[in-house]
Amino acid sequence: MTAGVLSSSGSSGRRWLVAALVLFVAQIAILYAMGRVPICECGYIKLFEPEVNSSGNSQHLGDWYVPSHIIHGFLFYGLGWLILRRASVPARFSLAVLIEAAWEIAENSPVIIDRYRTATMALGYSGDSIINSAMDTVFMALGFLFAARAPVWLTVCIALFFELFTGWLIRDNLTLNVLMLVWPVDAIKVWQNAL
Structure with a gap:
C-alpha cells in the first residue's frame, strides 16, 4: 500500500522521502538537544499507556492521543492536496512531516508545556518523551498514507469516529485539545477534569 x-x-x-526522513531525524535530534528524555523516566517502554492523567501519558509508544495524530495525517494530506495539487504525493508527505515535526518540537517547548498545564486538562503534563514524540510523527504518517489511498468519505468517517470515541472515553480529542490550547473554556476544563 505505502510503496505504491x-x-x-x-x-x-x-x-x-529522504527529505521526510531527514526531517524526522532532525525532530528527534532537536528534542534531544532540548533536553527531552529519550524514554519514560520509569525506565521501560510500554506499547500503550491507557491512563490519560498519569505520569506515563505521552511517555510510551502510544496513548489515547494516537487518534489525534492519525487525524493530523488526514488533515495534512488534505492540506497538501489543496495547496500543492501539482506536487507529488512524496512531496506532500514531506510537507506533512515538516508540519508534524515542527508541532512536536513546539509542543515540547516550555511555553506550550506551561500552556497545557494551565489551560487544559493536562495538569501534570511535562512534555513528551522522544520516543512518544517520534511515534506521534509515525502515526501522523500512517494517517497521511491512509488518506492518500482511502475514499474521502471513509477518511472523514474515521476522523469523526476517533473524535467522538476519544471525546467520550477520555473527555479529550483533537478538537478539544486545540480549542483549550488556543481559547480555554472553563466549563470544558471542569468537565474534562471530572473524569
Whole structure:
C-alpha cells in the first residue's frame, strides 16, 4: 500500500522521502538537544499507556492521543492536496512531516508545556518523551498514507469516529485539545477534569 503511494514519482519521489526522513531525524535530534528524555523516566517502554492523567501519558509508544495524530495525517494530506495539487504525493508527505515535526518540537517547548498545564486538562503534563514524540510523527504518517489511498468519505468517517470515541472515553480529542490550547473554556476544563 505505502510503496505504491509514495513511489509514484521515481527518483524525485525518493528524494522527497529522504527529505521526510531527514526531517524526522532532525525532530528527534532537536528534542534531544532540548533536553527531552529519550524514554519514560520509569525506565521501560510500554506499547500503550491507557491512563490519560498519569505520569506515563505521552511517555510510551502510544496513548489515547494516537487518534489525534492519525487525524493530523488526514488533515495534512488534505492540506497538501489543496495547496500543492501539482506536487507529488512524496512531496506532500514531506510537507506533512515538516508540519508534524515542527508541532512536536513546539509542543515540547516550555511555553506550550506551561500552556497545557494551565489551560487544559493536562495538569501534570511535562512534555513528551522522544520516543512518544517520534511515534506521534509515525502515526501522523500512517494517517497521511491512509488518506492518500482511502475514499474521502471513509477518511472523514474515521476522523469523526476517533473524535467522538476519544471525546467520550477520555473527555479529550483533537478538537478539544486545540480549542483549550488556543481559547480555554472553563466549563470544558471542569468537565474534562471530572473524569
